[in-house]
Amino acid sequence: MIGNFPYIAVAILIGLGVYTLIFKKNLIKIAIGITLIESGANLFLITLGYRKGSVAPIYTQAPEGMNMVLPTPQALTLTSIVIGVATTALILSIAMIIYKKYGTINTDEVRRLKE
Amino acid sequence: MSNILTHSPALVMALPLLAAFLTPVVGRFNRKILGWFISVILGLTLGITILMAIQILTNGSIIYVFGGSDAGLTLPSGYTVPIRIIFHIDGMGIFMGLITAVVSFLAAIYSLSFMQKESGLEKYYALLLLLATGMFGMEFTGDIFNFFVFLEIASISSVALIAFRSTFAGEPAEAGFKYMVVSSISALMVLFAVGLFYGQYDVLNMATIASVMQFTQLDKIALILLVTVLSMKAGSVPMHMWTPDAYSEAPAAITMVLVAASQASLYALFRVCFSLYNISLNTVTIGWIIIILGVLSMFIGVTMAIIQKDIKRLMAYHAISQTGYMLLGVGVGLAVLSNPVSLNSFGIKAMEGSIFHIMNHAMYKGLLFLTAGALFYRTGTRDLNKMGGLANNMIYTTIFFIIGAAAIAGIPPFNGFASKLIIYESVFKFNPLLSIIAMLVSILTLASFVKVFHSAFLGPKLEQYKKVQEVPKSMLFAMATLACIIVIFGLFPDVIVKNLVHPAVMALINQTNYTATILGGI
Numbered sequence: 001m002i003g004n005f006p007y008i009a010v011a012i013l014i015g016l017g018v019y020t021l022i023f024k025k026n027l028i029k030i031a032i033g034i035t036l037i038e039s040g041a042n043l044f045l046i047t048l049g050y051r052k053g054s055v056a057p058i059y060t061q062a063p064e065g066m067n068m069v070l071p072t073p074q075a076l077t078l079t080s081i082v083i084g085v086a087t088t089a090l091i092l093s094i095a096m097i098i099y100k101k102y103g104t105i106n107t108d109e110v111r112r113l114k115e
Numbered sequence: 116m117s118n119i120l121t122h123s124p125a126l127v128m129a130l131p132l133l134a135a136f137l138t139p140v141v142g143r144f145n146r147k148i149l150g151w152f153i154s155v156i157l158g159l160t161l162g163i164t165i166l167m168a169i170q171i172l173t174n175g176s177i178i179y180v181f182g183g184s185d186a187g188l189t190l191p192s193g194y195t196v197p198i199r200i201i202f203h204i205d206g207m208g209i210f211m212g213l214i215t216a217v218v219s220f221l222a223a224i225y226s227l228s229f230m231q232k233e234s235g236l237e238k239y240y241a242l243l244l245l246l247a248t249g250m251f252g253m254e255f256t257g258d259i260f261n262f263f264v265f266l267e268i269a270s271i272s273s274v275a276l277i278a279f280r281s282t283f284a285g286e287p288a289e290a291g292f293k294y295m296v297v298s299s300i301s302a303l304m305v306l307f308a309v310g311l312f313y314g315q316y317d318v319l320n321m322a323t324i325a326s327v328m329q330f331t332q333l334d335k336i337a338l339i340l341l342v343t344v345l346s347m348k349a350g351s352v353p354m355h356m357w358t359p360d361a362y363s364e365a366p367a368a369i370t371m372v373l374v375a376a377s378q379a380s381l382y383a384l385f386r387v388c389f390s391l392y393n394i395s396l397n398t399v400t401i402g403w404i405i406i407i408l409g410v411l412s413m414f415i416g417v418t419m420a421i422i423q424k425d426i427k428r429l430m431a432y433h434a435i436s437q438t439g440y441m442l443l444g445v446g447v448g449l450a451v452l453s454n455p456v457s458l459n460s461f462g463i464k465a466m467e468g469s470i471f472h473i474m475n476h477a478m479y480k481g482l483l484f485l486t487a488g489a490l491f492y493r494t495g496t497r498d499l500n501k502m503g504g505l506a507n508n509m510i511y512t513t514i515f516f517i518i519g520a521a522a523i524a525g526i527p528p529f530n531g532f533a534s535k536l537i538i539y540e541s542v543f544k545f546n547p548l549l550s551i552i553a554m555l556v557s558i559l560t561l562a563s564f565v566k567v568f569h570s571a572f573l574g575p576k577l578e579q580y581k582k583v584q585e586v587p588k589s590m591l592f593a594m595a596t597l598a599c600i601i602v603i604f605g606l607f608p609d610v611i612v613k614n615l616v617h618p619a620v621m622a623l624i625n626q627t628n629y630t631a632t633i634l635g636g637i
Contacts (some may be wrong), residue, residue: 014307021300027292034299041306048314073313076260080306083267087299090271094278094292101285112286113360 006047013040027095027105031088038084042077049073121186123167124179124202127212127251130160131219135244142237150227153240157220157247164216168209172618176205176632178257189633197320197633203257205629206618210470211254211382213615214477217600218375219247221593222368225485228587229368229492239279239366245272246372253379257633259312260319262383263305266348269376270298277365277373290360297357301344301380308337321391322633325626330395338396341387342404348380351442352412355435359419362431363497367488368593370427371481374434378473381438385445385623393626394453402450409442410552417559425497426487426567430480433523433563436556437476443553444469444538447545452624461544463620468537470623471616475530475604479522482597486516489586489594490571499570506572508583513572515594520568522601524561530601533608 013036020033049069057068099105102112119126134156142149171177179186179202189197204212222243230239249269256262278291311333312324328334347354358377362370388401416436423429448466451457489512490505491497506513522529525536535557543550585591604611622629 021296030296034296034303037300037303041303041310044307044310045313048310070317072319076309076313079260079264083264083271083302086271087267087295087302090274091292091295091299094274094281094288094295097278097281097288098285098292101281101288110285110289110292113289113364 006043010040010044010047013037013043025107027098027107027110028092030107031091031095034091035084035088038080038087042080042084045073045077045080049077119163120166120170122179123163123170124177124204124255125181127160127163127167127216127255128248130156130163131244131251132248135241135248138241138244139237142240146236149236149240150223150230153244154220154223154227156244157216157223160247160251161216161220164209164212167204168213168615171204171206171209172614176203176622178203178632190635196318196323200261201257201320201633202255203322203629203633204255205632206622207382207386207470207620208254208622210474210615210619211379212251214378214474215247215250215254215375218372218477218481219243219250221481221485221596222372225368225371225488225590225593226366227589229488229590230366233280234282235279239276242272242276242279243369243372246276246376250372250376250379254382257321258319259321259324260309262321263302263309266298266305266380266383267302269379270295270302270348273361273365273369273373273376274298276369277361279366279369280364287364290357290364293357294361297347297354301348304340304344308340311337320633321386322630325391325393326630326634328392328395330392334392338387338392338401342384342401345380345384345387346405346408346442349377349384349442350412350435350438351408352415352435352439353408355412355416358435359423359428359431362434362484363425363427367427367484367491370431370484370488374480374484375477377434377438378441378477381441381473388449389452389623390626390629398452399450402446402448402452405442405446405449406549407446409439409444409446410549411439412436412442413439413556414552417556417563421559421563421566424499426490426499426502426571427484427497429499429563429567430483430487433483433560434476434480436560437472437480437523439556440472440535440538440553441469441476443542443549444472447542447549448620448624451545457545458624461541463624464537465541465545466620466623467612467616468534468541470619471537471608471612472531472534474611474616475522475534475601478597478600478604479519479529479531482515482519482594482601483523485590485594485597486512486519489590492586492590493583494580499567502571502577503580504572504574504576505580505583507576508580509585511585511591512594515598516568516572518598518601520561520564522605524564525557526561528602528605530604530608533605537612 017033017036054067054069057071181200252265274295281288350358420432444465448462451462522531
């Protein structure tokens with residue numbers, strides 16, 4: 001049971017993110033929602049890296065006779081965090097431009113494109 | 116020469132990627148040659164892609180293992196699964212790669228004059244190159260996590276390009292924000308699906324996952340996630356809200372590339388359904404889901420298009436509607452995949468029509484967006500009600516518009532007719548109603564383009580457009596190239612279908628071949 005806690009946390013994080021995206025009308029909060037989903041996905045990946053009875057893949061410090069886990073999920077998570085930084089930066093800078101041009105970041109008022 | 120061929124998959128990626136980071140430096144020294152520099156780079160990329168296409172169509176798929184001692188060695192001694200990043204380019208991948216290469220090259224040429232007056236050009240070109248890299252990566256990679264990375268590269272650069280004009284007005288930023296939200300959610304859901312695959316099978320290579328696919332409950336969740344988000348990125352109907360905004364606010368040359376970028380997502384959708392799952396999924400259900408998405412896109416897209424007044428917005432809704440044709444044909448192919456008799460009698464034909472339509476769509480929709488850009492370049496407006504009588508001053512643009520409009524409406528002898536006819540014939544054998552809807556949509560498409568033609572080009576010369584001239588040569592060159600491709604494809608569809616489209620369809624259908632290329636003969 002306790003081993004499933006990370007997965008429950010993943011579900012909660014992604015659920016909160018989706019909730020924020022759907023129900024919040026503030027552009028900054030939408031950005032936060034995306035970040036929450038991203039954290040959920042990252043936590044999910046890193047949880048997959050755990051294997052019972054193995055140690056972290058630090059080559060110089062691994063004890064004799066123990067198996068090391070394959071560091072692929074860690075590598076994936078790092079990549080995804082880096083990409084996430086770019087995404088967040090871009091989305092916040094676009095929100096900034098929108099604020100400059102429209103004077104608001106409420107999604108109800110930012111809709112000049114609606115036909 | 117043989118070295119170039121061996122390393123061509125890496126070269127196609129490396130050229131635009133490295134040039135993208137070189138662009139600001141070149142721009143600092145000499146702003147004049149910047150556009151030519153980009154055009155040469157993308158022209159070289161196009162050349163290598165064509166070389167690769169010849170290689171693949173004569174000798175079969177190319178594999179490229181990054182970081183290995185030998186580019187073709189997928190399983191170094193001692194490993195039973197591939198651990199390195201592998202580029203796996205088969206008939207379908209190179210088919211999409213050709214579209215990407217042609218479209219991005221012509222976008223660079225078109226931008227030479229179209230973007231001349233804008234500031235921040237080095238950023239524009241760097242982003243264009245990155246977008247091309249991302250699209251090539253999505254189409255060539257054989258590794259599902261790598262696919263996620265390229266998807267993000269393509270979406271981040273396309274968002275920045277959509278919002279490129281936001282120094283003047285807020286609308287591009289608004290469209291960019293919308294697209295950013297859509298594409299980051301899609302990418303994160305793809306990442307989640309990657310996690311689901313890795314957790315079960317401990318591999319990331321698509322061919323290897325396909326070979327051990329169990330179709331468990333988790334695989335079904337992954338399938339649902341992937342189908343939903345990839346069709347969202349491709350702009351099919353229930354999730355199409357970003358398409359008109361993004362297409363209409365981006366600069367015209369970028370819109371053309373964006374069409375190809377959403378087709379790269381469409382390609383990924385087909386890749387997931389056919390190469391990753393193939394008959395292990397319930398082909399009839401998923402096939403019908405894709406067919407219904409397609410029919411909805413076709414119909415709602417075209418009905419929304421008729422009422423638009425903004426020329427690029429109208430064309431964007433048509434892009435949604437044309438995506439429906441591609442989904443329809445491939446959906447029919449997927450629905451009969453587990454039934455060899457119907458697959459051979461009309462399934463393969465339907466898929467050929469759809470896949471051919473992908474390329475045709477990229478060409479004529481690109482041409483139409485470029486003519487819309489030409490009108491915007493000379494008149495400064497996208498509102499159809501403010502245009503009129505432009506045929507008097509812009510003869511070539513008018514001719515190109517007629518060619519593009521005839522192709523999208525499916526009038527012979529242009530390429531749209533060739534692919535639509537294949538779709539009608541084959542889908543009719545599957546379900547006559549679907550075929551009739553497709554024809555009806557085609558007629559509505561014609562109606563709405565007649566409206567555009569009438570309000571923009573026909574009529575007497577307007578006072579405010581007396582001094583309007585034909586657009587500069589580089590823009591004409593880009594449009595003329597696309598128009599030539601459209602006419603040639605329309606005149607000789609059999610040659611194209613036999614040599615280019617049929618291998619692509621077979622690469623999708625034949626999953627054993629796909630896995631065997633990576634894992635050795637099974």
